[in-house]
Amino acid sequence: MPHEIPVESSAGIPVEISVGTIDRGDLRGDCGRCFGLCCVALPFAASADFAIDKDAGTPCPNLRGDHRCGIHARLREKGFNGCTVYDCFGAGQKVSQITFGGTDRHGGAPERARLMADVFPVVRHLHELLWYLTEALTLPAARPVHADVRRILAETERLTLRTPGELAALDVGAHRQKVNVLLLRTSELVRAGTRGRGKDRRGADLMGARLKGADLRGASLRGACLIAADLTGADLRGTDLIGADLRDTDLSDADLTGAFFLTQPQLNAARGSAGTRLPESLTRPAHWTARL
Incomplete structure (x- = not known):
């Protein structure tokens, strides 16, 4: 059953989060509620997908001071196809508004910006797992594993609500392996019923x-x-x-x-x-x- 748990963001702001009631709409990127984290945290290399090289943790030169992309309407034209295919599964707004309490990377010491860049990819991985787990619950053929899926979905969601330091140190790979066991079983059940x-x-x-x-x-x-x-x-x-x-x-x-x-x-x-x-x-x- 869904329940409310108190969470304290890094800004010391108490937040009530309902665990177990995930809306898949929240697992899609909302750039208007994010501090341009993908434009800072992620690295890319000059290629068919990106026009330039950029190191992880370094802001993209196209990122404006208001956290918006200066060439958003012309990304493909400017050689940034990779940006147009990317989605953070809602991790950007989670890290911006909940993990760091709505205070952007300019709102504290330099260590804060580095920590945000470290935390964002972790939460993105967790949110991708939430996408798969919530989908598994919509598949009737996977009903035999739905109870286990709900359990690990709640566990995954709770992980996304940990403090910045805890998230940065999280072994996402180990948790992904646990989730994958259920996703594999889900796949077997669904495909077994396919003509x-x-x-x-x-x-x-x-x-x-x-x-x-x-x-x-x-x-x-x-x-x-x-x-x-x-x-x-x-x-x-x-x-x-x-x-x-x-x-x-x-x-x-x-x-x-x-x-x-x-x-x-x-x-x-x-x-x-x-x-x-x-x-x-x-x-x-x-x-x-x-x-x-």
């Missing part, structure tokens, strides 16, 4: 693969490399896509209804069309329609 269950292609190297019109119903593509693969018109209903690399994957006219553990960043990195059928929880990327 024409597909093959287990976990971690498969399918870079550039020609899979136009392929029947991939019920397949496991967990962690598969599908960079630049042609999945035009493919049937991906009931397919597990957790961790699949969909950069530049052509999903035009593909059917992803019922595909699970798929995230918005994965879709944003892919290519698609008005005919691509998506799960209800995800949004058609703007650059897909821009190609029409």
Whole structure:
């Protein structure tokens, strides 16, 4: 059952958080409530995705003093495609408004800014796990593990509410392994009920693969490399896509209804069309329609 727990932010502000009542809308980035943390904490290298090199903890030169991007409307034009596909799963606003009590990186000692940069990636990982766990609870076939999913979901949520120092020291990998056991079991249960269950292609190297019109119903593509693969018109209903690399994957006219553990960043990195059928929880990327 959901319950309220008192949390004290690093600013000493008491906050009441309801654990166990996650709204998936809160697991999407809200830049208006964030201090531009992804533009500071994350590193990137000059490539097809980024026009320049930037070290972790160093503010992007396009980040303005009001925490907004100075070229937001022209990111692709300016060579920052990587920024347009990224989503923090709501970690930015959690760290900004709750972990650090609404005080930005300029509101304290230099150590505060460094700590924010350390904490943000940790909470982002935890929020991604919350996305998968909340989805698992919507899958009827996974009902046999729902009690365990609820338990570890609450545990994961409580971890996101720890103090900045505790979060910076957290072993996210160890917790992710615990969550993954349940996600694997969820996948097995869901795919077992898929008509024409597909093959287990976990971690498969399918870079550039020609899979136009392929029947991939019920397949496991967990962690598969599908960079630049042609999945035009493919049937991906009931397919597990957790961790699949969909950069530049052509999903035009593909059917992803019922595909699970798929995230918005994965879709944003892919290519698609008005005919691509998506799960209800995800949004058609703007650059897909821009190609029409």
